[in-house]
Amino acid sequence: MPYLSDDDKTFFRENGYLVKHDLLSEKQLHDALDVVWQNLDCDRNNPQSWIDAGPNHPRIGAEPAIRATLYESPVFPMAEELVGHGKLSSNTNPGPHFRFPTGETDWKMPTHGHLDGYYTPTNGVPKGTVGRFQVGASFYLNNVVHKGGAFTIWPGTHIQAAEYFKKHSLLTFKGGNANETFDMPDPVEITGGPGTVCFWHGQLMHTGAKNCAEEIRMALITRLTRKDNNELLFEFPEDIWANYDGIN
Template identity: 45%
Template sequence: MPHLTPEQKNDFKENGCLIIRNALAPEQIQAAQDTLWAGIEANRNDPETWVEAGPRSPASTNDPAIRATVHESPLFAMMEEMVGKDLLNPGSAGPAFVYPSKDKNWSLPARGHLDGYYTPTNGVAEGTVGYMTMNVTIYVEDIDAKGGCFTYWPGSHRVAHEYFKTHSLLSVQGGVSSDLYPEGKFPEGQQFVGKAGDAIFWHGQLFHSGSKNVNRNIRMALIGRFSRKDSNDIRFETNDDQWATWEGIN
């Protein structure tokens, strides 16, 4: 039985993203929280110690409770419904935390970026580019506006697709999206506000950004990036139809 409706698939096609509420069962949320708190350098029962704590990634992507959020929930099956059965590398999601800041001045990020591009600090090899087909951000804590929300630009995947029809994937320096928008002008981004267990799928060429957390809660998120098994063969090909290789959407 399908997990997604035709309307949801159309929303993903149009916006490059799709929010799924209550993607995780309560016991999956609890198990993930317990695993993550074991690695946080703060007192779980004292929010004052959460401010500017660490680390950014307090657990392994291979921890059973973390891996279960993707593979023992409907999320991976939903991705396969859109991309195609057995076409994605299995992968997992890894912690990406934003701790509360002492500085309470907040503004919405002015622009986004694309993942997979070299910067001096992100570990991507210079002169290469990653290729992500579909990604997911999963919240394992309630996250309100201004709480370090995953921020995204709906429809920006279509801008990227048009750009890459006539430009190399390597032409975007550091994944900075001002290279793609003619005047470097972005529309206003949207914050993904959600409860523990909510998730958002996002296309591999959707502009997105992190954001500052001025709230009480730690932005406890897991982010998974998934590529097709044949990504090395199709990485530098940009079809006229952006969805030509998506069996569940084309």
């Protein structure tokens, strides 16, 4: 029985994202959090030590408990329902993307986002190259509230990006900054409890907000590509959903 309804797929097509809750079991959350806390420079039992702590991206993606959140949960099968069963590579790991409390109260909704896959001095993408993927998934290991560093998206910008790249080079935007080129709608802050997952189109503008809450925003993010992604990297068919067999 499929996880996603026709309405879910229509929402994803139109908005470029889809939020689902409670996709991780209590055991998966417990085991993943144990790994996380073993790799943070702060005390699990002392919230004051969480302020401006780190690291933001501990290298734990290959740990079995972290991989299980993607491959032993409904997350990967749901992504397959968008792109097509058997079409996605399983060679990627979920990467931690944490936002630690700032201890500040001055919060504003983000005004600028970015596209993934572009070089910046700190993100590990080789200069002069660009990456591309079909579906991203951002999943929370703990409760993420308003003003708590939530994953933030700009609905519909995936369609603008697809149309833009039919006529322009993928390398157009430095650091994935398309804010001055696209007609940016109001952003949407993705909040939710442990096990909340936001699926998003690989060319959706997004960012992480400032964390003015008390909790660490513990998010895992994965970028899922088709097995034939290298052949599709510079292809932008007239039908932007041509390579999304699950919803085309």
